[in-house]
Amino acid sequence: MAEYWNINEDFKSRFEVFLKEKPTPAVTLESPVTKHDFTNAGNGSAELKRLLKKLGIDPVVLRKVAVASYEAEINLAAHSEGGVMKSNVHADLVHIVFEDIGPGIEDIQKALEPGFSTAIEYVREMGFGAGLGLPNIKKNSDVMHLDSEKGRNTILEIITYFK
Amino acid sequence: MKLKDILELLEAELLTPDTDVEVDLSCAFGSDLISDILMCTKESTLLLTGLTNPQVIRLSDMIDLLGVVFVRGKRPSQDLIDMAIERKLPLITTKMTMYKSAGILYNKGLRSCQI
Numbered sequence: 001m002a003e004y005w006n007i008n009e010d011f012k013s014r015f016e017v018f019l020k021e022k023p024t025p026a027v028t029l030e031s032p033v034t035k036h037d038f039t040n041a042g043n044g045s046a047e048l049k050r051l052l053k054k055l056g057i058d059p060v061v062l063r064k065v066a067v068a069s070y071e072a073e074i075n076l077a078a079h080s081e082g083g084v085m086k087s088n089v090h091a092d093l094v095h096i097v098f099e100d101i102g103p104g105i106e107d108i109q110k111a112l113e114p115g116f117s118t119a120i121e122y123v124r125e126m127g128f129g130a131g132l133g134l135p136n137i138k139k140n141s142d143v144m145h146l147d148s149e150k151g152r153n154t155i156l157e158i159i160t161y162f163k
Numbered sequence: 164m165k166l167k168d169i170l171e172l173l174e175a176e177l178l179t180p181d182t183d184v185e186v187d188l189s190c191a192f193g194s195d196l197i198s199d200i201l202m203c204t205k206e207s208t209l210l211l212t213g214l215t216n217p218q219v220i221r222l223s224d225m226i227d228l229l230g231v232v233f234v235r236g237k238r239p240s241q242d243l244i245d246m247a248i249e250r251k252l253p254l255i256t257t258k259m260t261m262y263k264s265a266g267i268l269y270n271k272g273l274r275s276c277q278i
Contacts, residue, residue, distance in 0.1 A: 038216075038218065039217065042218070042221040042224070042225070045225060046221070046224045046225070049224065049225065059227065060204065060205060063204040063225065063226050063227065064204050066224075066225040066226070067201045067204055067225055067226065070201070070221070070225045071198065071201065074197075126197075126214075126216050126218060127195055127196055127197040127214045127216070127218060128197050128198070128218075130196040130197070130198040130199060131198075132196075132198030132199065132201075133198060136198055136201055136202070140204065
């Protein structure tokens with residue numbers, strides 16, 4: 001199993017409590033992501049952002065959440081066979097889980113290198129495929145967990161704290 | 164810098180009618196790469212780009228763009244323009260290149276957005 005964790009030190013103790021207590025989310029949103037559907041990729045992130053905006057979340061935090069989740073949705077549309085984005089909104093954080101149906105990431109470390117991309121020409125022509133998706137997700141989240149292997153599915157979880 | 168000044172400096176055309184051209188835009192960013200543009204999370208920015216696909220609107224939904232300048236004579240579809248109007252997002256198009264447009268605006272004091 002290939003796994004990658006990135007945890008912002010400032011939130012480490014709060015994240016440990018979250019893992020231990022497994023709180024029930026106040027709201028859950030679910031949005032499908034279809035392979036190569038770049039018209040609808042981003043719908044889930046837009047819906048989540050609208051909800052968080054209504055809850056009065058700080059605009060900078062809002063943009064961070066939106067960018068991380070949008071990059072992840074685009075990754076699913078560009079690289080996977082399709083999947084689901086599930087957002088769990090808690091009082092102090094948002095926990096987003098992206099689960100696809102394959103084909104898995106061959107080399108997680110390489111995929112995390114800024115500039116590394118396996119995007120096909122069609123995807124690049126639209127302005128994607130700069131190799132900055134996962135680095136952008138890492139930069140804009142407080143906890144990032146990527147679990148994948150070639151030949152199975154990929155699960156990406158991100159958490160962003162509101163304060 | 165006011166939107167009307169940008170329109171004049173770039174000899175540009177306003178694509179979204181009924182836009183308030185007196186609105187003040189504080190900073191700008193230029194790129195054709197979506198992940199590059201998504202680095203602008205710290206403040207809302209004007210975007211200079213050659214991208215005209217609907218993902219530009221999606222980008223704006225994510226990072227709250229102040230407006231979009233399509234460079235080198237690029238024109239988005241009417242669908243994209245309608246989506247911008249719905250969101251009150253100003254769109255303009257200029258025949259100037261990205262480099263020239265950015266150079267002119269920067270020289271006239273429009274600063275680069277924080278990333």
